[in-house]
Structure formats: structure tokens, C-alpha cells
Amino acid sequence: MDTELNKGELEVNSDLETRLTGDHHDSLRLWLRMLSCTVMVEAEIRSRLRNEFGITLPRFDLMAQLERYPDGLRMGELSKRMMVTGGNITGITDQLEQENLVVRVLDPKDRRAYSVKLTASGREAFQRMAAVHESWIAELFSGMPGKQKTHLSELLSQVKNHLNVSISKFENKSEQE
Amino acid sequence: MDTELNKGELEVNSDLETRLTGDHHDSLRLWLRMLSCTVMVEAEIRSRLRNEFGITLPRFDLMAQLERYPDGLRMGELSKRMMVTGGNITGITDQLEQENLVVRVLDPKDRRAYSVKLTASGREAFQRMAAVHESWIAELFSGMPGKQKTHLSELLSQVKNHLNVSISKFENKSEQE
DNA sequence: TATTGTTATACTCTATAACTATA
DNA sequence: TATAGTTATAGAGTATAACAATA
Numbered sequence: 001m002d003t004e005l006n007k008g009e010l011e012v013n014s015d016l017e018t019r020l021t022g023d024h025h026d027s028l029r030l031w032l033r034m035l036s037c038t039v040m041v042e043a044e045i046r047s048r049l050r051n052e053f054g055i056t057l058p059r060f061d062l063m064a065q066l067e068r069y070p071d072g073l074r075m076g077e078l079s080k081r082m083m084v085t086g087g088n089i090t091g092i093t094d095q096l097e098q099e100n101l102v103v104r105v106l107d108p109k110d111r112r113a114y115s116v117k118l119t120a121s122g123r124e125a126f127q128r129m130a131a132v133h134e135s136w137i138a139e140l141f142s143g144m145p146g147k148q149k150t151h152l153s154e155l156l157s158q159v160k161n162h163l164n165v166s167i168s169k170f171e172n173k174s175e176q177e
Numbered sequence: 178m179d180t181e182l183n184k185g186e187l188e189v190n191s192d193l194e195t196r197l198t199g200d201h202h203d204s205l206r207l208w209l210r211m212l213s214c215t216v217m218v219e220a221e222i223r224s225r226l227r228n229e230f231g232i233t234l235p236r237f238d239l240m241a242q243l244e245r246y247p248d249g250l251r252m253g254e255l256s257k258r259m260m261v262t263g264g265n266i267t268g269i270t271d272q273l274e275q276e277n278l279v280v281r282v283l284d285p286k287d288r289r290a291y292s293v294k295l296t297a298s299g300r301e302a303f304q305r306m307a308a309v310h311e312s313w314i315a316e317l318f319s320g321m322p323g324k325q326k327t328h329l330s331e332l333l334s335q336v337k338n339h340l341n342v343s344i345s346k347f348e349n350k351s352e353q354e
Numbered sequence: 355t356a357t358t359g360t361t362a363t364a365c366t367c368t369a370t371a372a373c374t375a376t377a
Numbered sequence: 378t379a380t381a382g383t384t385a386t387a388g389a390g391t392a393t394a395a396c397a398a399t400a
Contacts, residue, residue: 022323023315027318030327031318043260075383084369113382149204152333155329159329235389264361289399290359
């Protein structure tokens with residue numbers, strides 16, 4: 001496995017300071033801090049979702065996607081949005097369908113395709129969970145001033161746009177308002 | 178569980194486009210954007226680590242922890258840092274040990290405990306991977322101005338501190354309700 | 355008795371590839 | 378041929394609980 005990524009092609013402007021890799025380190029520090037924050041919140045939320053509702057994060061996420069699209073989403077769209085391969089979406093959808101939380105609806109125009117939708121009880125269950133989920137998030141971030149939150153949100157929105165350029169495979173990914 | 182549900186219902190019922198839940202929504206928006214960015218980068222990095230080095234993110238993370246502590250870390254410390262339960266650390270460590278990347282060293286003072294350390298070849302392998310990993314991160318964040326990166330890093334550092342308060346499990350606190 | 359780490363178990367998520375049905 | 382989705386498989390991460398050895 002060769003590791004010689006050509007540094008020259010990745011480096012943009014490294015000639016100003018003595019530290020040739022200053023930008024690299026800035027990026028790495030940013031990433032590690034973002035990752036650290038996310039892992040902390042994610043671990044806590046995953047644990048609470050499991051204990052309180054017996055649901056996993058991927059299932060919750062799938063329902064969250066569907067909740068924003070009342071007309072449903074096709075399997076392939078879910079796969080792209082959740083950034084996992086198709087087989088996984090089949091599995092998660094199977095389970096949710098067994099629990100009567102989502103339903104597959106055949107697309108009349110393309111008989112290969114389904115639209116996956118929340119059922120009435122799925123929507124109700126999700127909204128109940130989402131409200132509690134939101135209160136958990138508010139609790140975890142309660143130490144931050146409100147102004148800082150909105151400022152950070154705006155910055156992260158820009159980060160997301162930059163990433164959408166860097167990581168072309170996600171170009172179809174939805175925008176969270 | 179019922180208390181949590183009631184909490185959620187209260188918030189739903191009071192959501193009348195008033196500002197009562199404004200802070201909740203600010204927090205949620207912040208979290209969703211942070212999560213979105215992280216998931217994008219994480220998916221890309223996980224895929225590259227797998228394809229280029231045949232290593233998974235948790236294993237890479239464990240090695241990264243050890244690289245920062247040349248004297249080694251005990252299983253329990255790794256468990257806390259990686260936020261997974263002890264059995265998982267055993268499994269990941271087993272695999273890394275089989276590949277001669279880490280080694281368990283008996284603690285002479287406490288014969289129940291080990292220090293897990295990188296081997297020489299583990300350190301070399303990690304440093305090689307880490308350099309490439311860093312260049313990947315720099316590539317993914319290359320669209321952002323450097324000033325924005327450092328600014329965001331500082332903000333996220335504060336977020337992390339707030340979270341450390343909210344999420345007590347990450348502190349060495351013996352909570353017994 | 356409490357703590358450190360392991361083992362056993364079950365479940366979930368994940369990627370890959372082969373497969374079907376349809377376009 | 379290409380596309381949408383499923384199935385089959387293998388591998389890995391995860392939580393939980395029971396357990397052994399040591400403190």
C-alpha cells in the first residue's frame with residue numbers, strides 16, 4: 001500500500017511560514033475537535049434513544065428523513081442521504097416495516113421502485129421521539145450562549161458547502177434548514 | 178420513561194411559533210449541522226482507511242490514543258476515551274495485538290491491569306497512516322479559508338468544554354443516583 | 355466487597371457481490 | 378444494457394451480563 005500521496009498537489013499556499021504543513025494542521029485540529037464534539041453527543045443520544053425508546057440511531061435517522069418528505073423517498077434516495085449502501089437500507093426498512101412504522105408503496109410509473117413512507121403510527125412515534133430528542137439536545141448544549149449557537153450554525157453551514165465540493169459523492173445530499 | 182415523554186409533550190404543545198422553544202431549535206439546528214459535517218467526513222475517511230490501509234476507524238482511533246501516551250493506557254482508560262464498553266476494547270485490542278501493532282504489558286503494581294502500548298511496528302504503521310490521514314483531511318477542508326478554520330476550532334473547543342459539563346459520564350465522577 | 359478485565363451472547367450496522375425484475 | 382432493489386455473506390462494532398482474578 002503506497003502512501004505517497006503527492007503533498008504538492010494538496011498543499012495550497014505553504015510558502016509563507018516556516019511550517020510547511022500549517023494548513024494541514026489547522027484542518028486536522030478543526031476536524032478532531034468537530035469529531036470529538038460529535039462523538040460525545042452521538043454516544044449520549046444513542047444511549048438515550050436505546051434506553052428510552054429501544055431504537056437505534058440509523059432507524060431514527062431514516063424516520064427523520066421520511067418525516068421531511070411526506071410523499072416518501074425511494075430506497076436509492078435513502079441510501080444516498082444516509083450514506084450507506086443499498087442493502088443496509090433494505091434491512092433497516094424491513095425492520096421498521098415489521099414494526100408498522102414505515103410502509104413501502106409501489107411506484108406506479110416504475111415498477112422496480114418503491115416509495116418508503118412513514119405510516120400514521122410511525123409519524124406519531126417519530127414526532128414523540130423527536131420532541132424528546134430535541135429536548136436532550138437542548139440540554140446537552142444548554143451551557144452555550146444562544147448567540148454562539150447561531151454563529152456556529154452559520155459557520156457549519158458554510159463548512160457543509162465546502163465539503164459538498166470536496167466530497168462529490170454527497171452532492172445530492174439534502175440541506176438541513 | 179413516562180417522565181421523559183411528558184417532557185416532550187409539553188414542548189410540542191407549547192410550540193406555537195413563539196420563542197419559547199427558540200433555544201431548543203437553535204440547539205437542534207447546531208447539532209444537525211455539526212452531525213451532518215461529521216458524517217460526511219467520517220464516511221469518506223472510513224472508506225479511505227479501509228481501501229488504502231485495511232483498517233477501521235475504531236482501530237485507527239485506538240492507535241491514535243496510544244500514540245499520544247507512550248507509556249500506554251489501561252483497558253479501562255481506553256474504554257472511557259473511546260466511549261465504548263470494556264468488552265469492545267478487549268476485542269479491538271485482541272485484533273491489533275494479533276497483528277503485532279499493540280502489546281499488553283502487565284502492570285507490576287496491579288496484577289489485574291494491563292497497559293496497552295503501541296509496538297515499534299505499530300507506531301511506525303500508525304505514523305504512516307496518520308500522515309496520509311492528515312493529508313486527506315486537509316484535502317476535504319481545502320475549500321475553507323485558513324482563518325475560518327482556526328476560528329471554528331476555537332469555537333468548537335468551547336463547545337467541547339460545555340459538553341464536558343453537560344455529559345458527566347466523560348468525567349471521572351463516581352455517580353450513584 | 356469492589357475493581358479490572360475477559361468471555362459469552364445477541365443484535366445491529368456495514369460493504370460487497372450476486373441476483374431478480376423492470377426499464 | 379442499465380437501473381432499482383433484494384438477498385446472501387462476512388466482518389465488525391456495540392451493549393449487556395456473567396465471570397475470574399486481584400485489590
